[in-house]
Amino acid sequence: MLTINLFNGLTYGALLIVMCSGLALIYGLRRVVNFAHGSLYMLGAYIGYSIAGASNFWVALVGAPLVMASLGVLLDRYGFRLLQDRDPLTVVLVTFGLLLVIEDFVQTVWGKSNLSVQAPAALNFSVDLWGTPVPAYRIAVIAVGLAVALGLSLWLRYSKVGLFVRASSTDPTTTAMQGVNTDALSAGVVGLGTALAGLAGVVAAPFLSLSPSMSSDVIIDSFVVVVVGGLGSLAGAFVAALVLGMVQSLGAVYLPDESAVLPFAIMVGILIWKPAGFAGSRT
Amino acid sequence: MSIQKISLTTVGALALGAAVMSFVSSGTVLSLLTQATIYAVFAIGVGLLLRQNGMVSFGHALFFGSSGYAVGLLLQAKAVPAEMAIVLTLAGLLLVAFAIGLVIVRVPGVSFGMLTLAVGQMFFLTASRSRGLTGGADGMNIEWPSSLFGVSMSVLTRPSSMFMLSWGTLVIVILLLTLLLATRFGSITEAVRDNEERARFIGIRTLLPRAAVYALSALVTGVAGLLSALNTGFVSPESLHWSLSGVALMMVVVGGYKALWGPALGAVVYFLAKDVLGDYASHWMAIFGVALIAVIVFSPSGIAGILDRLLLGRRLAHKPHAVPTAATVRH
Numbered sequence: 001m002l003t004i005n006l007f008n009g010l011t012y013g014a015l016l017i018v019m020c021s022g023l024a025l026i027y028g029l030r031r032v033v034n035f036a037h038g039s040l041y042m043l044g045a046y047i048g049y050s051i052a053g054a055s056n057f058w059v060a061l062v063g064a065p066l067v068m069a070s071l072g073v074l075l076d077r078y079g080f081r082l083l084q085d086r087d088p089l090t091v092v093l094v095t096f097g098l099l100l101v102i103e104d105f106v107q108t109v110w111g112k113s114n115l116s117v118q119a120p121a122a123l124n125f126s127v128d129l130w131g132t133p134v135p136a137y138r139i140a141v142i143a144v145g146l147a148v149a150l151g152l153s154l155w156l157r158y159s160k161v162g163l164f165v166r167a168s169s170t171d172p173t174t175t176a177m178q179g180v181n182t183d184a185l186s187a188g189v190v191g192l193g194t195a196l197a198g199l200a201g202v203v204a205a206p207f208l209s210l211s212p213s214m215s216s217d218v219i220i221d222s223f224v225v226v227v228v229g230g231l232g233s234l235a236g237a238f239v240a241a242l243v244l245g246m247v248q249s250l251g252a253v254y255l256p257d258e259s260a261v262l263p264f265a266i267m268v269g270i271l272i273w274k275p276a277g278f279a280g281s282r283t
Numbered sequence: 284m285s286i287q288k289i290s291l292t293t294v295g296a297l298a299l300g301a302a303v304m305s306f307v308s309s310g311t312v313l314s315l316l317t318q319a320t321i322y323a324v325f326a327i328g329v330g331l332l333l334r335q336n337g338m339v340s341f342g343h344a345l346f347f348g349s350s351g352y353a354v355g356l357l358l359q360a361k362a363v364p365a366e367m368a369i370v371l372t373l374a375g376l377l378l379v380a381f382a383i384g385l386v387i388v389r390v391p392g393v394s395f396g397m398l399t400l401a402v403g404q405m406f407f408l409t410a411s412r413s414r415g416l417t418g419g420a421d422g423m424n425i426e427w428p429s430s431l432f433g434v435s436m437s438v439l440t441r442p443s444s445m446f447m448l449s450w451g452t453l454v455i456v457i458l459l460l461t462l463l464l465a466t467r468f469g470s471i472t473e474a475v476r477d478n479e480e481r482a483r484f485i486g487i488r489t490l491l492p493r494a495a496v497y498a499l500s501a502l503v504t505g506v507a508g509l510l511s512a513l514n515t516g517f518v519s520p521e522s523l524h525w526s527l528s529g530v531a532l533m534m535v536v537v538g539g540y541k542a543l544w545g546p547a548l549g550a551v552v553y554f555l556a557k558d559v560l561g562d563y564a565s566h567w568m569a570i571f572g573v574a575l576i577a578v579i580v581f582s583p584s585g586i587a588g589i590l591d592r593l594l595l596g597r598r599l600a601h602k603p604h605a606v607p608t609a610a611t612v613r614h
Binding site: 083101103 | 337
């Protein structure tokens with residue numbers, strides 16, 4: 001019993017890692033808290049559903065994030081870049097407007113009923129984990145989450161572009177003066193962040209059903225993660241995502257009455273103790 | 284504004300409401316206007332926080348829904364008379380909001396918005412799941428007594444009197460806030476909003492004024508919640524949901540928060556537009572999303588700002604308001 005719950009917690013945590021690293025990247029470079037991130041996740045899931053229906057899941061896994069990446073680049077070029085000198089709160093409200101538009105678009109194109117995506121045949125088996133059978137697909141989700149976490153950390157730490165990203169998120173003006181094209185960099189990073197939201201959507205599709213309400217649950221959980229982890233801290237978000245996944249999963253079993261409130265209670269507790277989040281240095 | 288001008292505007296606004304009440308005979312139109320007016324009070328609550336603290340709340344539905352639930356539960360328990368229940372609800376809301384405020388106003392910038400969202404959702408989930416107490420997702424009926432403050436319920440809930448009650452409340456709320464913000468309290472909160480560090484240097488304790496503004500904005504929102512509970516006789520978890528907070532915020536931004544009455548204008552525009560757009564109603568989210576983005580990009584001060592510019596012309600250009608900008612909102 002405990003094994004399967006820990007395992008489910010890990011799966012949801014891995015999904016949140018993919019979601020929140022996109023959110024944290026966009027915040028890091030553009031100082032934008034993207035309220036539409038959950039809707040982008042939903043859009044990615046529905047685009048994945050259509051691609052998977054036309055060909056197969058593996059094409060969707062690559063195709064949907066690519067579509068989302070181009071959308072992200074456009075969003076940065078025609079949205080965030082034009083608004084970069086404005087009050088951060090107004091940009092938050094613009095993303096809220098975007099959320100409404102995307103939600104309406106998804107409901108118009110795909111309807112309001114629940115849809116589902118089949119897990120690929122190659123992953124449609126169970127693995128024995130300490131006497132508990134667990135679906136292989138969920139192991140793959142955990143692998144994706146860890147790969148995203150590891151890949152992003154290595155990319156930011158060791159690649160030249162990663163260095164530029166870190167420099168630009170600390171001081172964009174100086175970075176631009178050193179000859180880095182920060183506009184292209186931001187567009188690329190927002191594209192990457194949006195692609196990650198789309199990837200999370202496609203990955204989630206086979207184990208969470210697609211519905212017009214799927215965005216609001218995940219965006220609120222993601223906010224809890226980035227606030228608890230510290231806005232802009234990727235490492236903080238990774239840890240907080242895993243902790244929240246566990247809290248959700250174990251809470252539902254051991255404290256069913258309080259489970260809904262638990263993540264928020266943790267969030268409030270952390271913020272009283274450390275208003276910038278446990279790994280955050282800036283806001 | 285001088286006292287004379289304020290009293291004149293107030294009397295004029297009340298007369299306008301009375302005129303609307305007596306000339307509009309259609310019950311449907313009146314109840315639409317009543318709803319718009321109730322949401323105008325709600326939006327003024329959210330706008331007050333943004334105007335006076337520079338903070339965006341994505342969780343004010345918490346106070347809108349809570350006041351309905353609180354008065355509903357007090358009436359259900361039959362422990363106090365209804366008038367007392369209303370007073371207790373508002374006083375309790377003010378205290379609780381002040382306590383919450385002491386904790387959360389310390390969280391800077393956009394984190395604050397996310398935190399209010401989370402706290403609001405916490406209460407939404409609690410209300411949806413406590414079936415025994417609140418009726419869960421089905422909501423609960425509020426058992427109003429047969430008369431309130433000496434007025435018979437059947438008279439009070441007539442569309443025309445319900446409209447006049449809401450309108451009167453709206454006017455009085457704006458009047459009281461105008462008077463309050465003209466005092467030392469108003470200057471202190473503006474100083475704290477514009478530059479918290481500098482305010483601290485000149486010896487102002489910044490936490491208490493911020494929490495007080497938060498509590499005050501919650502109280503105004505709670506008044507709107509009570510009006511709604513009286514209007515519909517019903518409260519459900521939907522009145523606590525974050526999307527409602529988002530709608531209120533849209534009204535604030537579209538109407539413009541730099542003027543105290545801007546959010547109220549936004550609420551009226553929102554309801555009238557929603558009614559006019561009836562044919563496209565299924566796409567209202569996209570329509571309002573685009574409208575919201577357009578207003579923010581092209582007129583950050585909202586419709587109120589446009590009106591101000593049109594009415595006052597160049598006079599305003601030479602008298603800059605102390606409004607939060609990128610440099611002054613703390614982040």
